[in-house]
Amino acid sequence: MFFWGVSTSSFQIEEDCINSNWIHLHPKYKQSTRHCHFVQDDIELLKNLNVNSYRFSIEWSKINPEPFVFLIKPLEFYQNLINDLIKFKITPIVCLFHFSMPLWFQNIGGFEDEKNIEHFIRYVAFIKSNLSNVEWWILMNEPNVFAFTSYLMGIWPPYKKSIWTFLRVTKNLRLACERVYSLFSKDLDKVGITINMIDFHGSSFIFYPFIYIWDLFFNTMPVLDFIGVNYYFSYAFTWKDLYYVNDHFFDRFIGLPNHSDMGWPIEPKGLYRVLEKCFLKFKISIIITENGIADKNDTKRRHYLSEHLNVVHNILKEKKIELIGYFYWSLLDNIEWEYGIDPRFGLVEVEYNNDFKRKIRESYYFYQEWIRNFNI
Numbered sequence: 220m221f222f223w224g225v226s227t228s229s230f231q232i233e234e235d236c237i238n239s240n241w242i243h244l245h246p247k248y249k250q251s252t253r254h255c256h257f258v259q260d261d262i263e264l265l266k267n268l269n270v271n272s273y274r275f276s277i278e279w280s281k282i283n284p285e286p287f288v289f290l291i292k293p294l295e296f297y298q299n300l301i302n303d304l305i306k307f308k309i310t311p312i313v314c315l316f317h318f319s320m321p322l323w324f325q326n327i328g329g330f331e332d333e334k335n336i337e338h339f340i341r342y343v344a345f346i347k348s349n350l351s352n353v354e355w356w357i358l359m360n361e362p363n364v365f366a367f368t369s370y371l372m373g374i375w376p377p378y379k380k381s382i383w384t385f386l387r388v389t390k391n392l393r394l395a396c397e398r399v400y401s402l403f404s405k406d407l408d409k410v411g412i413t414i415n416m417i418d419f420h421g422s423s424f425i426f427y428p429f430i431y432i433w434d435l436f437f438n439t440m441p442v443l444d445f446i447g448v449n450y451y452f453s454y455a456f457t458w459k460d461l462y463y464v465n466d467h468f469f470d471r472f473i474g475l476p477n478h479s480d481m482g483w484p485i486e487p488k489g490l491y492r493v494l495e496k497c498f499l500k501f502k503i504s505i506i507i508t509e510n511g512i513a514d515k516n517d518t519k520r521r522h523y524l525s526e527h528l529n530v531v532h533n534i535l536k537e538k539k540i541e542l543i544g545y546f547y548w549s550l551l552d553n554i555e556w557e558y559g560i561d562p563r564f565g566l567v568e569v570e571y572n573n574d575f576k577r578k579i580r581e582s583y584y585f586y587q588e589w590i591r592n593f594n595i
């Protein structure tokens with residue numbers, strides 16, 4: 220079965236993440252989509268969309284708000300969600316760490332300190348022994364983006380800019396993945412991680428060192444069941460671009476045709492190129508775990524979706540790449556990290572000033588039809 224789905228992440232849509240490292244630093248947090256309150260409506264949206272899978276994450280800071288303290292109550296929310304999804308024949312794909320972590324964990328050094336990996340293992344062990352009916356797991360979302368943005372660019376908590384810390388965190392994230400991997404059953408669980416792949420075509424030599432580091436990351440990793448690829452755009456970096464390397468690199472493209480509201484270039488062919496590269500390297504199943512566009516007025520999303528879905532269609536016909544799923548990012552508008560709620564990725568709009576009401580965008584119906592008619 221091919222997975223047709225949508226993705227979300229806990230901190231970006233849930234209220235009450237009061238113990239997360241992001242909330243204390245995020246002035247716009249209060250405007251979360253209140254997903255926990257509207258969960259039944261959101262499940263209804265999934266059901267009507269015709270998806271057969273839904274990727275979401277568990278909020279580590281809710282389950283493990285203090286060191287050595289693990290709470291069952293917040294886990295019940297996820298268990299009920301999972302049970303409901305299964306009732307509607309929607310396969311849950313559960314991610315264990317999507318950028319947000321308990322504030323206490325960050326305060327003791329987070330993944331900067333190898334000793335702290337123990338805490339992550341304890342949290343995952345708690346989830347594994349108390350959550351049932353999940354077969355598909357993502358250990359971490361985009362450890363490459365997390366390490367790069369938080370420890371090299373310094374624009375995400377804990378806002379550090381140090382090549383050495385970046386390298387140490389990358390190494391510890393890899394160790395953390397390797398160590399928690401043994402908590403999963405080889406026969407019953409399907410385990411992967413997701414990585415963000417920008418299609419750096421042309422002369423993007425600036426990124427070669429990072430690509431090398433990432434090769435090291437994976438070369439010693441246990442063989443996973445799948446790799447999740449998050450693909451948004453292509454960009455050919457040149458020396459001139461070094462001048463613009465700062466927090467808002469893409470802002471200068473905002474408003475141009477064929478670019479998203481965040482200035483990200485739209486390039487469906489890049490999706491093929493990154494998947495091809497990824498499959499050549501890992502030779503395991505790939506899921507497109509995120510692909511989407513910030514498009515407040517929904518004028519470009521339909522085109523974006525249809526072009527990227529055509530690439531998916533061709534890959535499935537061609538059968539060279541073992542692609543087993545596609546997830547649009549995102550079901551709902553949400554908190555786009557340091558940008559707050561301005562970028563709108565949702566197939567469904569969240570009316571923040573109207574009691575967080577959900578308003579279906581036209582592109583939702585396009586994806587719904589695509590899934591209904593898909594046949595290969």
Ligand code: BGC
Nearest residue numbers: 228360361364415449509555
């Ligand atoms: C992240 C999401 C984010 C999306 C759009 C991905 O890199 O996993 O959390 O919202 O990109 O920026």
